[in-house]
Amino acid sequence: MILLWLIVIPLAGGAIAWYAGRFRTAWPRWISLITMLLMSWVSVNIWILHYASLKEMDLHGPWILEVRLSWIPQLGAGFHLGADGLSLIFVLLTAFLGLAAVASSWTEIRERVGFFYLNLLWILAGIIGVFLAIDLFLFYFFWELMLVPMYFLIALWGHENRRYAAFKFFIFTQAGGLLMLISILGLYFVHGKAAGDYSFDYPVLLGTSMSTGTEFWLMLGFFVAFAVKLPVVPVHNWLPDAHTEAPTAGSVVLAGLLLKTGAYGLIRFVVPLFPRASAEFAPAAMILAVIGIIYGAVTAFGQSDLKRLVAYTSVSHMGFVLLGVFVWSELALQGALMQIVCHGLATGALFIIVGALQERIHTRDMGRMSGLWEAAPRMAAAALFFALASLGLPGLGNFVGEFLVLLGAYKTSVAITVVAAAGIVGATVYSLWIVQRVFHGPNEQKWKIPDFSVREMAIMLAMMLSLIWLGIYPQPVFNTSKLAISNLKMIAAPGATTEDIRPAPETEKRLADKSISKTTPSKNLPSPLAKEGQITFLWQREDRRDFIIAYDLLSKSLGGLR
Amino acid sequence: MSAADFTALSPVIVIAVAAIAVMMLIAFSRSHILTVLLTVTGLAGSFFSLFPAAGLVPMAVTPLIVIDGYSLFYMGLILMSGFVVTVLSYSYLESREENPEEFYLLLLLAVLGSMVLVSARHFASFFLGLEVLTVSLYALVAYVREAARSNEAGLKYLVLAGVSSAFLLFGMALVYAGLGTMEFGRIAEKVSIAADNTLVISGFALTVVGIGFKLALVPFHMWTPDVYEGAPAPVAAFIATASKGAVFALLLRFLGGADLQAYRPLFLIFSLLSITSMLAGNLLALFQQNVKRILAYSSIAHLGYLVVAFLAEGRLAATAVSYYLAAYFVTMLGAFGVVTLLSGKKDDAESLDDYRGLAVQRPWLAGIFTVMLLSLAGIPLTAGFMGKFYVVAAGANSALWLLVVILAASSAIGLFYYLRIVAVLFMPGAEEKDAHGPISFSGGFMTVCLAAVLFWLGVYPSFLINLIRTAMSAVH
Structure with a gap:
């Protein structure tokens, strides 16, 4: 109850x-x-x-x-x-x-x-x-x-x-x-x-x-x-x-x-x-996702209204979530989940900062803001932090999310991953753009505003700590959702095994005996969607030794997903 | 007629007696409050006599009337609608008409006509019921004699309803000529045999025109906005609910027995009527500035939704129609109730400006109106949500995908004008608190009750569903 x-x-x-x-x-x-x-x-x-x-x-x-x-x-x-x-x-x-x-x-x-x-x-x-x-x-x-x-x-x-x-x-x-x-x-x-x-x-x-x-x-x-x-x-x-x-x-x-x-x-x-229909629809959804990632990033950059800019970043970030969901491998799903949580925190915090700013200077027009760092250093520092989180700085939660989604997508389609990764560059541009336009430079309008109060700093600190925690030690989130996700995957693909994430010893063995070749059977083919054989542009070549190494390293550094 | 016949027919008889009693009372003493009390007693007496009658169903009383669970259910709805309208009219008429007593006589007659309609199983009782209802409505619409628009509306209604009755009669005659019977049951049996009989098809088409007028389906809807606008608000509530509901119940009994999906011409006609009503009702409402007109167009759209359920087949369709109508009755009565309560001495509260800032001045009334509008829009927690859900379910069950998708699209359009009224309610408005005069207690209490029923039906619909299922078992 x-x-x-x-x-x-x-x-x-x-x-x-x-x-x-x-x-x-x-x-x-x-x-x-x-x-x-x-x-x-x-x-x-x-x-x-x-x-x-x-x-x-x-x-x-x-x-x-x-x-x-x-x-x-x-x-x-x-x-x-x-x-x-x-x-x-x-x-x-x-x-x-x-x-x-x-x-x-x-x-x-x-x-x-x-x-x-x-x-x-x-x-x-x-x-x-x-x-x-x-x-x-x-x-x-x-x-x-x-x-x-x-x-x-x-x-x-x-x-x-x-x-x-x-x-x-x-x-x-x-x-x-x-x-x-x-x-x-x-x-x-x-x-x-x-x-x-x-x-x-x-x-x-x-x-x-x-x-x-x-x-x-x-x-x-x-x-x-x-x-x-x-x-x-x-x-x-x-x-x-x-x-x-x-x-x-x-x-x-x-x-x-x-x-x-x-x-x-x-x-x-x-x-x-609807597992079969989703598999059929997956390529279209993934393309929509990538369009969203790029479109959101580019449009965000074109905004002069600060709040609108932050709003458009959501479109871009949610593109990663859509991508992760339709790749439908455990890796990508965990990534999407991570992205969901961290985007909620980072963007929520950015909206709080923008709201606080508007409450103080009664405008959201970035043209009228500059040099606010000296007027409100605590606010500016918080904004910098969340802008960095939003652009996917390693060590903060958003990085884990985006990285895992891209990693999952890489196994499904390189083209899509490449374009989606370009969205991160866009994110870098608009995030730093916010910090530069609003907080750096001379304070031309001679803004004198009260800095963040204890209440506001408490909110910011709580969100910062959560993001750092999720960035450094995301394991609790994975642990919590792991079983639910493998359940869902089992439901969506009856008959398919849940072994699309290889157990580590096997990887190490394969790396050790250097037997990886172009003919390795695709035992670790990513998603059950892919196994249906309906995604035609699958990237099937498993012989990318460096990829496996990279994947393995990341898994280890993240505390492992297994 | 046996004693059982009388018991079965007692709800109708009680109303007829009440009408005569009201007439006698007026002859002896002109007292508004006494007349209202007598009317309410009559309605309540009729309502309670539904229960003994329920023990006897189904029962055919004369070849004209059938008393079954279905007709008793709709009689209950109509009586409740009559009751609410009576209570609302009391404060409304108290402030403006010097001789308000005859209003209740006419209202009781209109209720009587509606009750005959829902229990008709023969063209004769169909037509009799319809005329009793319509003739009373002519006078009711034009009841406030000082108001020019009320008179205009009454005249308009008289002419158009007269024409539609003529269509209906001619249609009935053709059907009789083609099939040789006027009983609904036998018509339904014979219609599939005489599927390509031109006489029958044109007869049905003309009947549909007549019914379409009463239900205000597009393109027979022209009278609706003007009549709703001109008629006193409680009368508009009665037209929107009891009058339309009774005709729809009749339609369901008349053609529900025939397999509409198999009888293509009628199916096509009704599909077209439904689509045009849904789209035109919602689109035209967008351009209105008058709340009563908005509600009029909204009721056109809602009847269009109902036709979707009507076209669906089987038991689910009858349940869907009945649930939707019950929800729609409560919602429309509530919405018009608020309009009635806000109406001043001279004019009804109908321009959007009258509602500006209501949320600050009268939070309860604004809250109730918001809830009613959200129910019309089909938002959860309200009866309208369950109703819309049922209609979509009935449509989906019969794979009427085109109709269902148009329903969804047009109700998304419809949201716009409901939200527009809601937005106006919450705008900062006139400062003075008494922009609308005092609100009568009885009317206020009535709208609160309607809102409570609305939530009850929206959150816990099991009771009504069970009731409807029991009632409908007689029909299907």
């Missing part, structure tokens, strides 16, 4: 905060802070309690925690929540960023404070629900539910063009969501007619057999909904507006969590439910 508490706590906290807001404006802030602390405490507790069992093969099914309540038995829809390592990571991220969002809007929001925190906490409840729901009906329910408070958050407390941005956000996501609803129902009936058991339950629906055409269309419905959220390039253009116009907490939640619901959906639903 503890999973239920994860949803009930923010819902209740939000309602109390709203009510308390009628008496004193400070109360909602404290109540929200306490709520989020409670949330973090609960989720960290779950993590610590189950950490050991997450690493080993467990005996009680894929879920470490499960809640199953009867809801609408007539439709076969139940209130079914379940957590495995994958969802646990997302829940932890939600709790952490939720805390940061509450703290970062402490002084920014002065009107209708109670209602603001009501909306913020209810979004978080909806997001947690999305990460935990394993009944498709319930999932759709939460998926739509988190939109309404987000709409209010943008439309009521946003910046100049807020109403337009809120509309655009809502309509884009809702349209995608409706396509997903059609797909969910399609799957429901396909399964129900075949099995005679009408159910929305995810474990039941897994492995539904259907014709190739049906599978493809149903997959596409899901994919479009998640692609809008992620966002994937042709359907991304709600994002810059929504991120730019939202208040700081809104931007943090949007970039850090809402986008991740799309990634989560791809990993949890699209590939496992």
Whole structure:
């Protein structure tokens, strides 16, 4: 039942905060802070309690925690929540960023404070629900539910063009969501007619057999909904507006969590439910991913609005996630997951910095900023740190994520990897560009602004430490998600072995006896998607000794994935 | 007629008696509150007599009327709608019309007509019910005599409804000429045999025109925005819910028995009507500045969604239609309820400006209106979500992919105008708190109740689903 508490706590906290807001404006802030602390405490507790069992093969099914309540038995829809390592990571991220969002809007929001925190906490409840729901009906329910408070958050407390941005956000996501609803129902009936058991339950629906055409269309419905959220390039253009116009907490939640619901959906639903169609679609998705990486980076560089720039970097970074998901090897998935967590932290922090800056100088126009380092050295240092994280500096978490994704992709297609890697160069350019334009140079406008307060530094420090931790010792994340990911991979490719990551001794042996040649059978061919033989531009040559060495070295330096 | 017949028919009889009682009361004493109380008593009495009747179903009373779970379910909905409209009208009429009492007489007659419609199984009772309903509505729409637009709307409704009735009658005559029967059940049986009989096809087409007018399906929707705009807000609520719902229930009984997917001409006609209604309703609503007109176009679009479920086959379709209608009743009554409560002495609150800043001035009312609009948009936690879900499910089950995809696309368009109203509610607006005058307690309480029902149906729909399934077992 503890999973239920994860949803009930923010819902209740939000309602109390709203009510308390009628008496004193400070109360909602404290109540929200306490709520989020409670949330973090609960989720960290779950993590610590189950950490050991997450690493080993467990005996009680894929879920470490499960809640199953009867809801609408007539439709076969139940209130079914379940957590495995994958969802646990997302829940932890939600709790952490939720805390940061509450703290970062402490002084920014002065009107209708109670209602603001009501909306913020209810979004978080909806997001947690999305990460935990394993009944498709319930999932759709939460998926739509988190939109309404987000709409209010943008439309009521946003910046100049807020109403337009809120509309655009809502309509884009809702349209995608409706396509997903059609797909969910399609799957429901396909399964129900075949099995005679009408159910929305995810474990039941897994492995539904259907014709190739049906599978493809149903997959596409899901994919479009998640692609809008992620966002994937042709359907991304709600994002810059929504991120730019939202208040700081809104931007943090949007970039850090809402986008991740799309990634989560791809990993949890699209590939496992429709393995063949996803394999067929993988090349197209990977090309979209690469387009997103490059497009996001280039467009970001062209922005003069600082917040918009940061928003576009999300498009670029989420491209790596999409790439990682559709490569669908353990390596790439771990990388995507790492990228999800670290992007949430780094971009969230950047949005907090931009928000703080706007609160102080009332503009987001980079043309009017320069030389802020001398005015606010602590803020500038923090910005430099997160800019470096964002460009993928080794030693920080984002590097691990991007590197693993590229490594995974390398085994599938060199061309795609090369182009995607160019995106990192773009990231370097725009990240340093932010630091140069905003913080370096002479302080022409003679800005005199208060530097980061203790509260703000506390948020920054917490995020910095997390990023350093994830960059140096990412093993806990891998351990937590390893089993969940291999489960998903097994589901997606029945019959395929999970040995696409070779055990180390074998590698060493092969390196040692120097028997690697062009004729080595592709025993370690990357993904089960590839094994289907449907990706035509596979890179099959396994004779790259240096690659194996590099891979091995990295694995060792990261503490190993095995 | 036996005693059982009377028991089965008692809901209809009670309403008829109530109408006469109200007429007598007005003859003796003109008291608004007494009339309202008598009306409410009549509606409640009729509602409670549904339960003894439920023990006897299904039962054919005369060749004209059939009392089964289906008709009792819709009677319940219509009675509730009548009840809400009565309560809302009380405060509305109290402030503007010197002789408000006859309003309730007409309302009871309209309820009676709707109840006959949902239990009709013969062209004669179909037409009788429809005319009782429509004739009362002519007067109801034009009830506020001082308002020029109310009169205009009444006249418009009179002319167009008259024309559509003529179409309907002619259609019925042709069907009778072609098939030799006026009973729905036998028509459904014979229609597949006479599939390419021109007489029958044109008869059906004309009937569909008549029904299309009543349901305001595009291209027969022209009267809707004007009538909604001109009619008193509670009457508009009644037209949007009970009147359309009853005709739709009749449509489902009339043609639900026939295998529509097999009978291509009708299937095509309804598909086209559905597509045009969904698209035109939502697109035209985008250009409106008047809340009542927006709701009018929104109801056009919603009827288009309903036709998608209607075209689907089997038990799921009937359940979907019924659930959707129940959700739609609650939502539309709630939305028009808020409009009614905000209406001043002279004019209804209909321009978007009237709603500016409502969230600050009247947070509860603004909250309820927001919830109603979100329900119309089909957002979770509200009944509208479950309704839309059901309709899409019914469509997907019958593989009506084109219709379902258009439904999804057009409801995404529809979101825009619902959100626009919501945005206006939360804009900073006029400072003075009493821009709208006091809100009547009864009406306020009614909208709160509707919002509560809305959440209940949206979060825990099992109860209603069970009820509908029990009721529908009689039909399919």
